[in-house]
Amino acid sequence: MHLPNPHKQHPRVSKKAWISETAVIIGNVSIADDVFVGPNAVLRADEPGSSITVHSGCNVQDNVVVHSLSHSEVQIGKNTSLAHGCIVHGPCLIGDSCFIGFGAVVFDCNIGKDTLILHKAIVRGVEIFSGRMVPDGAVVTSQDCADVLEDITKDLTEFKRSVVRANIDLVEGYLRLREES
Incomplete structure (x- = not known):
């Protein structure tokens, strides 16, 4: 579902993205090529001056909430x-x-490139440098804590890449199905 916000801003979604029918995208949201947005995801930029940009190759999986x-x-x-x-x-x-x-x-917060934030972690009000890893369940709410995070491991770097590859394959598959319909 694509809806305008109260300021009459409409989502801008690439025809080369795949958005689940149960996802909700509201307002000043821009979604690029090769993006997967899964079931029940919500991307909402409806407050004054808010915006959300999802760049190419991203995946926004089931039940994710993005709000600005x-x-x-x-x-x-x-x-x-x-x-x-x-x-x-x-x-x-x-x-x-x-x-x-x-x-x-x-x-x-600002999260540097190639960073992995693991499951159930909380990251608030900090900058995390590129190539770092936030462990499962960690709470990172001070810059001192963010500054001492460990570097991401090679196996977790490959894991990140495999998730992106799998979701781009899904986008391509779903787009083929849409064209065949």
Whole structure:
């Protein structure tokens, strides 16, 4: 479902993206090519001056919530995965090739590229440098804590890539089905 916000801003969705029929996209939202938006995901930029941009190759999985506060933006970098049930709340900038895990909450922060935030973690009000890893269930709400995060491992880097590949394959498959209908 694509809806305008009260300011009459409509979502802009690439014809090369696949959006589940049960996803809700409201307002000043831009979705690029090769993006997968799963069932029951909500992307909502309806407050004054808010925006959400989802760059190419991203996947926004089932039950993800992305919302942007008034006069703020959410940017989701290329080839980034927002896994099932996570919440991304703006203001928030997420770099290219990141992974935000199941049930994680990310708010008011800058996440560098190639970063992995594992399941049920909370990240708020910090900058996380590129190539870092936030462990399962961690609470990162001070810059001191963010500064000492470990580097991402090679196996987790490959895991991130495999999730992106799988979801781009889904986009291509669903788009073929749509064309055949």
